[in-house]
Amino acid sequence: MIAGSAHAGGFGLREQSSYYQGMSFAGYGTTGGGISSMYWNPASLMGAEQGLTVEAHNSGLFPVSEIDGTLSGGLLGSSSIGSGDIASDAFIPASYAAYRLNDNLIFGVGINAPFGLSTKPDMNWAAQFYSRSSSVFSVNVNPAIAYQFNDMVTVAVGVQVQYLDVSLKSADATSGAGFPRSNEISGDGVGFGVTAGVTVRPFEGTEIGVGYRSGVGHDLEGDLFASGTRSAIGLGVVTPDMVNVSARQRLTDKFRVLGTVEWTNWSRLKSPRATSDATGATLTTLHFNYNDGWFFSLGGEYDFNEKLTLRAGLGYEISPIDEEIRSTRLPDNNRWWLSAGASYNFNQHLSFDLGYTHIIPESTKINIDPSHQDYNATFGTYEADVDSHVNIISASLRYKF
Template sequence: MVAGSAFAGGFALREQSSYFQGMSFAGYGTSGGSISSMYWNPASLIGAQQGLTIEAHNTGLFPSSDINGTLSGGFLGTSSIGSGDIASDAFIPASYAAYRLNEKLIFGVGINAPFGLSTKPEQNWAAQFYSRSSSVFSLNVNPTVALQINDMFAIAIGVQAQYLDVSLKSADATSGAGFPRSNQITGDDIGFGVTAGLTVRPFEGTEIGLGYRSGVGHDLDGDLFAGGVTTAIGLGVVTPDMINLSAKQKVTDKIRVLGTVEWTNWSRLKSPRAINDATGAEATVLHFNYDDGWFFSLGGEYDFNEKLTFRGGVGYEISPIDEKIRSTRLPDNNRWWLSAGASYTFNEHLAFDVGYTHIIPESTDINIDSSHQDYNAAFGTYSGDVDSSVNIISAALRYKF
């Protein structure tokens, strides 16, 4: 599993389904043609047919992000060297399988990369002492069981096993000007969490889904390299939990309208402390202090014929990062999602999905001064603006045995 740039709120990766990508993830917690909805609401597995279903979803992210500004007041004086494109193209795969044992019981499993981040500016750009490269990699395996209580209600619960690997670099001010070496903090760990969900079908043609993905606690075991010295550390991090509410309404036999509201508990990150394994003393602090994130989307589907379905949607994301805490490492902001997609059913067993999204971030500024949590008087103040956009292309194969 490979996940590169994160262009969702914080460093979460929403791109877990080609099917729902085409609607900006509207209605992603309801049952339908794809079992990939189990990522957000495991109870949506009630849409799985008798026997075994497998799906492979593949998403390409093509981001562009440039930071231009001025560093001043530090020991290096003034510098206006731009970051270049800090974002790299990325591939995000997701796989799902479901087995319907009988009319009431369905087993499922998802393999995903829920979190990812890769930013890498030019090595000696103006704000190199605040950040060089950043990398977050995750792999999550999520076995699930769903129970269809009756025609109206279904419930589900699952377990998460998640691997997380983190690497953050910044220039070392103690190594002087020119081409200073990098300080680096690294660590990895396997942690566990849960998922749960509920679906309700109160009327014919109406479905409501409520899904929950818990946070996963990680005690990252790694090293801090700073000032030319390597120190073994432990770093406690808990990834955010998420609650989502989705709805799907049949308008005609061919048209459906869908919507989603999502809340992500990014504020629980706070400021994790890296602890020296040998002494138990605090080695360094990572300042996040994010707000909570919100995502809203509305979309629709149209069955052109028995084989071909078109879909589209629009979403708006409220980032957990604002100008008060925005860093050069992750210059995130609120954004609009514009999406379109389609599905083609080749036969009763095989179907294909495609989805496309263009993301438009709002105007984004970075101001690291004496009031900013990252400010260091030795480095100086940094003021700049971010020019970014993202294109996402996704495709999936669904097969029913």
Template sequence: MVWAKNKALLITTSAIALSMVAGAAHAGGFALREQSAYYQGTSFAGNGTTGDSISSMFWNPATLTGAGHGLTVESHSAFIVPQSDIDGTFTPQGLVNTLTGGFGGSSAPSGDIASDAWIPSTYMSYGLNDDWYFGFAINTPFGLSTKPEQSWAGQYYSRSSEVFSVNANPTVAYKFNDMFSAALGLQVEYLQVRLKSAYPFAASVTSTVPTSEVKGGSVGFGATAGVTIKPIEGTEIGVGFRSAVFHELEGHFINPNAPAVGVTSSRAGIKANIITPEMVTLSAKQRITDKIRLLGTVEWTNWSRLGTVKLKGTDGTTTNPTGLPDLHFNYEDGWFFSVGGEYDWNEQVTLRAGVGYELSPIDEDIRSTRLPDNDRLWLSAGMSWKPSEKLAFDLGYSHLIPADTKINIGPGHQDYNANIGTYTASVDSQVNIFSASLRYKF
């Protein structure tokens, strides 16, 4: 009997560890779009074309050629205020049901799992002459922090989730003529993941279930590229590319004591190869009058490349040291569409607004408790104030409205574990984003 329990424990522990590594990619599965207060105001419509802000270099580095001669510096801050509550029911099965004496079920709500976040970004450009331009950007392109109540109903599938990234991006751009510009850049990116879940084999109806943890970090490299085309006066088209970044997360997996099945705490070193997806941005800007400009953007993100994550030992030679199977994400590609406009109120003030719609790469078939994301509508407004030729301030605001969202972790779901149980829930979410920036031209 003890041998059977230990065997089941090994199988289930492996599945738990694997699901936690999956959570790393789920958490990083959504890029942080909030990289510019200027383009926040248009729901990022026109973000791949030249404008007063050099923050467009995040999506299309060729826009640097619109910065002019000399040094320009920008500092952007986005304040994300999300709200996300999960209300559902957990039904224990297998070993969890046995260890809790059949009383392990729960309908405890998550509370607000979403954490407020500050997303900073910095941009610099230097126009050497009429042809050559150099840029440098520091961004946080991926990130997540969710923390439900400790003993909520979905605790066996997730507790806290944290993803942190920093991306440094030097760029060089060349202006061939008034019609055509091109650019190339390098990405140097640090990614760290820390994920926790309740450890089901120390389950008890009389005490808080302890936590297992996976944590790892990595530095990866990628590229950026872009072109801008101005076929006629007043019309601009921009195409930008951010490549995939290859990460080999190195860290550990920790499980706590599970005395009911004869297991003590353990710590195992692991590696996991994760590839953040490439992104292509197509933007257009059309001047309607001297004061009015119409903007648009279509963005494609290759999330479907996240098909499989393979684990190996930290020595780099042991494949799947814990006997874990490969994980299939089954992501779809992500799409984002937006339209917006700008109006020059006077020489100092510009008003802008935009609407966007984002198609999530995750649907109910694979939606997890770590990041219960869905398609969403963006409604945005913003403004710029330019008190002098050298100094300017930008403000942006967005309200995000997700589609109705369900979680259904049961047989056939990639997170489902028959030794843990099923979890079904509804998610109530909304997001408000406030952003501001300052730019100065020396």
């Protein structure tokens, strides 16, 4: 599993479903053509048919992000060398399986990468003291069970088992001319969380889903390499929890409209401290202090015929990162999602989904001055403009046994 540049606010990854990719994830917590909606709302497993359903989703991310600015006022000199393209192309898979035991009980499991980040500017760019490469990698296994009371109401709960690996590098200002050496903080660990959800069909053709994914606490064990010295450290990190509300409304026998509102508790991330295993002392602090994130989307799908369904959607995301805290590691901002997609049913067992998204961020600036949480007087101020966009292509296969 390879997780690339983050595309769900902060370092979250939204690319968990090819089906919903085609609608900018509108209605992603309701029962659609498959079971990938269990990622956001496990109660959507009520849509699983008798027997076993398996799905494999694959998303290719093709981001471009360049930072051009000037470092000045510090003790190490000025520089206006650009970052080059800091974003890396990435492949993100997601897999699901569901088995309906009887009319009431459905068991499901998802394997996902909910968090990811991979940014790598040119080695000696202007802001190398503030950041070089950044990497966040995750794998999450989420078994869940849903109970369908009747045709109207289903509830579900699940467990998350999550592996998280983090590595952050920056240039070492003490290593001499050219600053070839990097300081690095890294660590990994396994944590646990829960998921829950409810799906309600109050009227014929109307469905409402509410889903919850808890935060996952991690006690990462790793190393801090700084100024040529390596120390064993512990780093406590809690990923954000998320609440979403989705709706699906059938307007005609062939046309449906969908919508989603999502809140992500990024503000709980705060400022994790890396502590020495030997002494318990704080060796460094990672300043996140994000705001909460919001996502809104509206989409529709049309059954062109019995085999082919077409869909499209528009989304708007309010990033947890603004200019007050925006860093060179993750120059995130509010963004628009424009998507289109289709599904083709080869037969009653095999289906294919395709989704495409173009992401357009708003005008983005970085301003690391004395009021910024990352500011270091030795390095100086850094002011820059960020030029970025993202293309995402996603495809999946679904088989019902």
